[in-house]
Amino acid sequence: MFQFSDRAQELRERLLAFMDRHVYPAESLWKEQHRALASPWQYPAIMDELKAEARAQGLWNLFLPHEAGRAYGGAGLSNLDYAPLCEIMGRSPLGPEVFNCNAPDTGNMEILALYGSEAQKETWLRPLMEGRIRSCFSMTEPDVASSDATNIRCTIVRDGDSYVVSGRKWWSSGGNSERCRLAIVMGKSDPEAPPHKQQSMILVPLDAPGVRIERGLSVFGYDHAPHGHAEILYEAVRVPLGNLLLGEGRGFEIAQGRLGPGRIHHCMRLVGLAERALEALCRRALAREAFGRPLAEQGTVRRDIARSRCEIEQARLLTLKAAALMDSLGNKAARGEIAMIKVVAPAMACRVIDRAIQVHGGAGVSEDFFLASAYAKARSLRLADGPDEVHEETITRLELKAYGGNRPPAAAG
Known part of the structure; x- marks a missing residue:
């Protein structure tokens, strides 16, 4: 149904072998090394060893499809060819970073490849592609409903x-990582312009005077160190004019270019995560007995396995369809499919992981x-890169447009 290139097939086999040989066995060691570090925001040595080995084997920067990224080490794979590779990486919490394919750096590298000046690419894209630094994306704000980005209050004022x-x-x-050197910040540069032309994006070095990491945020109690999620105060931070991306008032244009691929990459990884959860469910169900027979012979468990397989396959097919449309028609033409999979994949992963937790009993909610x-990761992705409700509105608007209507509902009151 979906044809992958010979190169993608070959990379898939090598990636599967690398995960089995290097990544899965390193997960427990990574935790041990991380616990022993002086700061949670430092990196265990095993991560650098894995990254060096992945790079030596040519399993590096597989995500960037644009010709603009080739000069900086991008693989130039199509979105469709990247999908099964990204799925494999998403099976492990270590996987994406081992191959320099981790969010939010992939999205930020995509921004720089597509919209950055040559100077910006040399200063920031090259070290990101080489894995020497990390970056963050500063768009969401605590004091406004950031699902509507026209609410943004952060200002970018020329002086x-x-x-x-x-x-x-x-x-x-x-932003909490000791290796994070750059923030791509979205802010309001012209409050008098039309609503979607008021915002700009700018490159802010995290060591610039006035940048303050206020705290790290947790997700259901997980701090996700050494990566983390930062609350950052930008207090009259002065940066050169050359740090502006693309031009004033073009923040929404850049955001759409970034978020489409970023959203589908999350979905690719979630399919892999759900697949690993179903594998764990099946193994547990075969290994444990209750009331005189294996869990795998219990009716409710068997139903959970069947439903999980159906839902994973449905999500995978929709992911591949969206990726294929992005390649053939462009991200804008595929926005309906991107919105659909962004709703479907996180919810699917939450259900499958929840079933696996149930079969594991008390062990399932332990570390x-x-x-x-x-589960915490999958649930957070029903909010990241736009909540379900925003994507559902996009889907509905496109659906109604085929019948001559696309106006959103009037506000109540």
């Missing part, structure tokens, strides 16, 4: 040969297994 950035952001994922942290 002579500089822009001054002022505002408070949170859920700037990666002895990966399921509790996997």
Whole structure:
């Protein structure tokens, strides 16, 4: 149904072998090394060893489809060819970073490849592609409903040969990391312009005067160190004019270019995570007995296995369809499918992981297994890169447009 290139097939086999040989066995060691570090925001040595090995084997920067990224080490794979690779990486919490394919860096590298000047690419894209630094994306704000980005209050004001950035952001994922050097900040540069032309994006070095990491945020109690999710205060931060991306008033244009691929990458990884959860469910059901027979012979467990397999396959097919449309028609033409899979995949993963937790009993909610942290991750992705409700509105609007109507409902009251 979906044809993958010979190169993608070959990379898939190598990636599967690398995960089995190096990544899965390193998960427990990563935890041990991380616990022994002086700061939770430092990186265990095993991560650097894994990254060096992945790069040596040519399993590096597989995500970037654009020709603009090739000069900086991008693989140039199509979105469709990348999908099964991203799924494999998503099975492990270590996987994406081992291959330099981790969010939010992938999205930020995509921004720089598509919209960055040559100077911006040399300064920031190259070290990101080489894995020497990390970055964060500062869009969401604590004081407004950020699902509507026209609410953004952070300001980007031109002052002579500089822009001054002022505002408070949170859920700037990666911002706590000691290796995070760059924030891509979205703020309001012209409050008098039309609503979707008021915002701009700008590159802010995290060591610039006035940048303050206020705290790390947790997700259901997980701090996701050393990556983390930062609340950042930008207090009259002055950056050069050359740090602006693309031009004033083009923040929404850049956001749409970033979020489409970013959303589908999350979904690819979630399919892999759900697949691993179903594997754990099946193994547990075969290994444990209750009331005189294996769990795998219990009717409710058997139903959960069947439903999980159906839902994973449905989500995988929709993911592949969206990826294929992005390749053939462009991200804008595929926005309906991207919105659909962004609703479907996180909810699917939550259901499958929840069933696996149930079969594991008390062990499922402990840290002895990966399921509790996997559930927290999947549930957070019903909010990240736009909540379900925003994507559902996009789907509905496109559906009604085929029948001559696309106006949103009037506000109540």
